[in-house]
Amino acid sequence: MAPSSPLPMDPIAEARRQWIVHGWTDAADGMAAFSSVMRTHQIMYSRVDAVLKPLGLSYARLEMLRLLTFTRDGALPMASASARLQVHPTSVTNVVDRLERDGLVRRRAHPTDGRATLVEVTGAGRTLVEEATAVLNDQVFVEPGIPAGDLRRLTQILARFRRHSGDFTDPPEQPEPL
Incomplete structure (x- = not known):
């Protein structure tokens, strides 16, 4: 959650300075980067939550x-x-339970795998997700507060970090359409 008024200084920059003062210079930039990403996540999540909450959705439910x-x-x-x-099956079960309770999805047996359960979006779920996506796009994603070129670079940097951390692998190159 953002403070009610901006702080008179950047606490992460101050923490970085303190890291250096205490002799942890080699770790100072890494600490500042990780802290910045975590704080940015809080700010971004608050913006998304403010848009979705009136619609009865969380970001997990929207996803x-x-x-x-x-x-x-x-x-x-x-x-x-x-x-x-990329979430634990228990988290999916909890999200689906709430969505199902609200009539936005339903569970049904998999037609060919007796061990699997399908989760299926309902008409009400389709309507709500379209409304939520339109509002989220309009109020957050179209003007996120970061210039477009910086957004693309940031996304590339974070994707490279995620890939190197084992989050995903690059798919094989797709052939050109016929």
């Missing part, structure tokens, strides 16, 4: 609905949703 609407049939096995959202 699940949006993921389902991106599929051909509006449904995915729970395990696939967990993998694609």
Whole structure:
């Protein structure tokens, strides 16, 4: 949560200065970068939450609905949703429980795998995710407060960090369409 008024100095820059003063110069930039990303996450999450909360959604619920609407049939096995959202299966179950309770998704048996359960978006879920996406795009994503070129560079830097941390691998190059 952002303070009610801006601080008179950057506490992360001060922490970096203190790291150097205490002899941890080789770690100062890393500490400042990690702290900056974590603080930025808090600020960004607060902005998104302020837009989604009036719609009865959290970002996790929005992600699940949006993921389902991106599929051909509006449904995915729970395990696939967990993998694609990069969250523990228990977290997916909790999100799906709440969405199902609100009539935004339903569970159904997988047609060919008796061990799997599909989660499927309902008409109400489709309507809400479209509304939420439009509001989020308009109020947050179109003007995020970072210039477009910087956004692309930031995304590339973070993707490189994530890839090197084992978060994902680059897919094989796709052939040109026929």
